[in-house]
Amino acid sequence: MSVTDVTDHAVLRLSEVWKVYPGEPPVESVRGVSLTVRPGEMLALLGPSGSGKSTLLHLMAALDRPTSGSVRLAGHDVGAYRDRRLAGLRAYHVGVVFQRFFLLEGLTALENVATGLLYRGVSRAERRRLAAGALTGVGLAHRAGHRASKLSGGERQRVAIARALVGRPAVVLADEPTGNLDSASGAGIIALLRELNGHGATLVVVTHDTKVADACPRRVELRDGVVVGDSGEVGA
Numbered sequence: 203m204s205v206t207d208v209t210d211h212a213v214l215r216l217s218e219v220w221k222v223y224p225g226e227p228p229v230e231s232v233r234g235v236s237l238t239v240r241p242g243e244m245l246a247l248l249g250p251s252g253s254g255k256s257t258l259l260h261l262m263a264a265l266d267r268p269t270s271g272s273v274r275l276a277g278h279d280v281g282a283y284r285d286r287r288l289a290g291l292r293a294y295h296v297g298v299v300f301q302r303f304f305l306l307e308g309l310t311a312l313e314n315v316a317t318g319l320l321y322r323g324v325s326r327a328e329r330r331r332l333a334a335g336a337l338t339g340v341g342l343a344h345r346a347g348h349r350a351s352k353l354s355g356g357e358r359q360r361v362a363i364a365r366a367l368v369g370r371p372a373v374v375l376a377d378e379p380t381g382n383l384d385s386a387s388g389a390g391i392i393a394l395l396r397e398l399n400g401h402g403a404t405l406v407v408v409t410h411d412t413k414v415a416d417a418c419p420r421r422v423e424l425r426d427g428v429v430v431g432d433s434g435e436v437g438a
């Protein structure tokens with residue numbers, strides 16, 4: 203396959219992916235994972251601590267390249283791209299949500315969401331307009347002008363989700379998005395992710411929370427860097 207295959211309609215296509223961290227001995231975090239994610243899917247990536255979930259999410263997000271095997275993101279071969287083009291690939295095709303939110307504390311909710319478009323060559327006015335729409339989509343229009351530091355944990359995660367979604371990426375990847383929240387706020391985030399998926403967003407959610415996993419139509423299970431279970435593509 204060429205570096206870019208426009209005929210590949212999968213959002214993510216991983217083939218025999220390995221990630222080995224050098225050391226004595228080397229750590230084989232991901233060992234031969236093959237996985238396809240199609241548009242509109244909502245998939246939970248499950249497994250105990252240390253099973254390679256975050257490593258796999260970083261590879262899917264084009265934040266890292268595989269040691270061997272291939273990761274294709276929206277048809278692009280991540281391993282074949284140099285850093286600058288990889289950054290461009292990320293800016294257009296992925297949104298990422300982390301357990302610890304990573305908001306800019308001194309900025310407002312709206313400004314935080316607008317940063318999700320910084321590398322898109324969109325004017326400031328347009329960034330703010332799209333950010334306002336994304337905040338409405340996560341139920342936070344009334345908090346647009348509040349600084350991130352003044353928001354609750356659940357609200358912060360909503361802002362982070364809006365920031366991930368504002369550029370309408372091919373896929374949003376979330377690493378333990380409810381891990382820092384109380385159960386009520388966590389349930390709200392799960393409901394929101396389901397709703398966004400219902401509106402067409404493609405989501406991969408890394409979690410060891412069974413409530414999150416139960417909300418996902420497809421569940422993929424990792425153990426020691428290997429896929430040991432996949433409930434399968436819905437409708438495939």
Ligand code: ADP
Binds near residue numbers: 229252253255258
């Ligand atoms: P999980 O997210 O499922 O808890 P990780 O992907 O974080 O698992 O880690 C999988 C394995 O890879 C662990 O053994 C971890 O210690 C190792 N690992 C992760 N990142 C690195 C790194 N940068 N260097 C060396 N080993 C790493």
Ligand code: MG
Binds near residue numbers: 256257
């Ligand atoms: Mg992890």
